[in-house]
Amino acid sequence: MAPGRVALLLLGAASLVAGVCGGLARLGIPVSFPAAAANHGALMTGGLVSILLGFTWGGTDYAWLSWQEVLLFAAGVALLAALVVVERRVGDPLLAPSFFRNRVFALSVVISFLITIAMFGGLTFVPLFVQGVVGKTAQNSGIVLTPMMLSFMVGSGVGGQIVSRTGRYRLQAVLGMACAVAGMVLFSRLHASSQPGEVVRDMIVLGIGIGVTMPIFSMTVFSSFPHEQLGTVNAARQLFSNLGGAIAVPLMTAIVVNTFSHDLRDYRLGSSLSPQSLLTPEAQASIRHQFGAGLHGRHLYLQFVGAVRHGLSHGITDVFTIGIGFAAAALLLTLVFPHIELTTWEGDK
Numbered sequence: 001m002a003p004g005r006v007a008l009l010l011l012g013a014a015s016l017v018a019g020v021c022g023g024l025a026r027l028g029i030p031v032s033f034p035a036a037a038a039n040h041g042a043l044m045t046g047g048l049v050s051i052l053l054g055f056t057w058g059g060t061d062y063a064w065l066s067w068q069e070v071l072l073f074a075a076g077v078a079l080l081a082a083l084v085v086v087e088r089r090v091g092d093p094l095l096a097p098s099f100f101r102n103r104v105f106a107l108s109v110v111i112s113f114l115i116t117i118a119m120f121g122g123l124t125f126v127p128l129f130v131q132g133v134v135g136k137t138a139q140n141s142g143i144v145l146t147p148m149m150l151s152f153m154v155g156s157g158v159g160g161q162i163v164s165r166t167g168r169y170r171l172q173a174v175l176g177m178a179c180a181v182a183g184m185v186l187f188s189r190l191h192a193s194s195q196p197g198e199v200v201r202d203m204i205v206l207g208i209g210i211g212v213t214m215p216i217f218s219m220t221v222f223s224s225f226p227h228e229q230l231g232t233v234n235a236a237r238q239l240f241s242n243l244g245g246a247i248a249v250p251l252m253t254a255i256v257v258n259t260f261s262h263d264l265r266d267y268r269l270g271s272s273l274s275p276q277s278l279l280t281p282e283a284q285a286s287i288r289h290q291f292g293a294g295l296h297g298r299h300l301y302l303q304f305v306g307a308v309r310h311g312l313s314h315g316i317t318d319v320f321t322i323g324i325g326f327a328a329a330a331l332l333l334t335l336v337f338p339h340i341e342l343t344t345w346e347g348d349k
Helices: 003-026 041-057 067-089 097-101 103-134 138-143 146-166 170-188 196-222 227-266 281-290 294-335
Strands: none
Touching (some): 097 103, 103 138, 103 227, 170 196, 170 294
16 A cells, blocks of 8 residues: 555544544543544544545545445544534534524535536536547647636626525526536537537536526525624535535546446456546657557557547546436425525615
8 A cells, every 4th residue: 555545544543533532522521632632623524534535545546345445434424423413412513503404504505515516527527528538738628618617707797696686596596507407418418529619518508507506505595694603604505515526526537437447448458548548749649659650550549549539538428427417406406495585785784
């Protein structure tokens, strides 16, 4: 095992010990451990670190059902369960369980978590698709994110203004989430012969959908709690949104790598190649040289390139297909999202 991984495992073990001792101390059970570890934040840290490591290593470094993965997820679930017990019994909880009894907050947290997973699929793998499948340069593959960012900002600004002026948001949230689902569906239909214009179109649709909906969940959460709790509830909502992104990237990367390797085995090319095999001109030239000169070598090289691009395209579109499920779940929850009276500055005065 690599030294860095050993260090991370030791860090995870330390977080586990600190979390358990901290939880026991908060419950009034004496433990022999530094007072700093008695903070119940150690339980949250230990639990989240264990789960994030599990998603990071799962499917690539370790099999999902390996003892390392089972241990990490079991430790994470146990620590977070202990956190819930502790938070319900202390007077100054880090993340008050009462927040989740508020339907607006609970649904906002779950919807933000789900849609962030779908969004990170686009942000992370669209440049890889443009460079590795379409064949554009690294610069152009990065620029292709611009339409999504611009449409996100436009949708967010226009959507926020409409909600703040009218006080109505349910229809806008549903339409925006439906637009995000449509964007993921369009992404899932990309293939090895897709053109850059198709990718740009899909990114605009996804960016508008997410941009229109995201301000709604911030404003409704702000309107559901008193001013003295706004910082806490917003930080809690943002925490779960960030967790969606942190979980999405390693999980979807594992899907791309495994699908890519499986397709290469189908083409009898082995499974040791990386999805980044053809991303740089230097890598392409090196591989081209291995096939030798002449028409036969060129023919074999083109077959190899087609197989690699097909495998990479298949893996990335699988990610987008899974993203449809997350976006659709967010849409279903948006349909039952409650309507409340939004707080305004004029009303506060």
